[in-house]
Amino acid sequence: MFFAIEEIGEVGLDFKLVLKKNQLVTGQADLNLNDDVIIKGILTRIGDNVYLKGGVTTVVVTSCSRCLDELMYPIDSELKSHFVPMDNRLASLNEVELHDSDIDVEMYEKQQINLTQSIRDTILLAVPVICLCKEDCKGL
Numbered sequence: 455m456f457f458a459i460e461e462i463g464e465v466g467l468d469f470k471l472v473l474k475k476n477q478l479v480t481g482q483a484d485l486n487l488n489d490d491v492i493i494k495g496i497l498t499r500i501g502d503n504v505y506l507k508g509g510v511t512t513v514v515v516t517s518c519s520r521c522l523d524e525l526m527y528p529i530d531s532e533l534k535s536h537f538v539p540m541d542n543r544l545a546s547l548n549e550v551e552l553h554d555s556d557i558d559v560e561m562y563e564k565q566q567i568n569l570t571q572s573i574r575d576t577i578l579l580a581v582p583v584i585c586l587c588k589e590d591c592k593g594l
Contacts, residue, residue: 487513491510507533
């Protein structure tokens with residue numbers, strides 16, 4: 455899911471997109487998308503910095519942590535990212551030193567930002583470590 459930097463005007467760029475469930479891989483063996491992913495947001499630009507603020511809505515299929523039954527978990531989460539251009543010196547070395555302030559920063563190249571990783575991360579972080587099919591699940 456790419457946006458060209460020049461598409462983002464002075465007032466920002468509002469968008470609403472639907473990502474088909476088979477277009478996003480969670481990378482987790484026990485977590486799959488049950489519904490398409492709805493992404494709403496606004497991209498704003500200050501110089502070369504691009505800021506994303508919005509939301510992600512979908513439903514994932516996972517397993518109950520106690521009984522291992524399949525369960526549906528709805529996701530309605532805030533989406534925030536900060537994109538900066540890749541420093542060509544560091545990119546050519548294939549080595550980047552991160553600082554504490556860089557943890558929430560994503561890099562972009564070729565005047566395009568890719569929202570896919572931000573969307574995937576938002577979904578993964580919204581799923582609790584322990585999912586229960588019901589509060590009083592007795593387990594196996």
